[in-house]
Amino acid sequence: MKLKFYLRVSQGVYTDVLVSALVIENGDDAVIFASADMVSVQPEMLTMAQDILRKEAPEIPVDKIIANATHTHAGPASNQVARDYPRKVDFTPTDEMLDFLSRQLADAVKEAWNNRAEGSIAYGYGFATTGHSRRTV
Numbered sequence: 654m655k656l657k658f659y660l661r662v663s664q665g666v667y668t669d670v671l672v673s674a675l676v677i678e679n680g681d682d683a684v685i686f687a688s689a690d691m692v693s694v695q696p697e698m699l700t701m702a703q704d705i706l707r708k709e710a711p712e713i714p715v716d717k718i719i720a721n722a723t724h725t726h727a728g729p730a731s732n733q734v735a736r737d738y739p740r741k742v743d744f745t746p747t748d749e750m751l752d753f754l755s756r757q758l759a760d761a762v763k764e765a766w767n768n769r770a771e772g773s774i775a776y777g778y779g780f781a782t783t784g785h786s787r788r789t790v
Contacts, residue, residue, distance in 0.1 A: 672690070674764065676765045685713070685765065689722050698754050698758065710762075
């Protein structure tokens with residue numbers, strides 16, 4: 654049985670695409686978490702963002718960036734599938750989207766780096782709503 658997949662192109666915007674970042678550092682070392690509203694973060698996108706940061710903010714340790722995606726299926730694409738897909742519908746070309754997304758990622762990391770502040774860890778007691786996998790058995 655051959656599975657057939659199709660390109661899902663959004664016909665509108667429900668919420669804006671967001672790239673957010675969190676910097677944790679102690680003066681000696683740092684880690685930078687970045688999250689993008691898209692299906693997956695391709696290595697090329699991270700490399701492009703790192704190149705931007707090396708030029709614009711050389712003080713940021715770009716090798717400490719860990720990027721992930723929220724895995725939204727109707728978000729932007731930056732992969733080869735979108736490059737090769739027959740253009741039966743109009744969508745932003747992959748290379749143009751890569752430029753846009755890598756800029757968003759770099760800007761989010763710069764903003765997080767520039768807004769670092771003293772932090773702490775605290776225990777919370779109370780009620781927190783959490784989701785669960787629909788595939789739970």
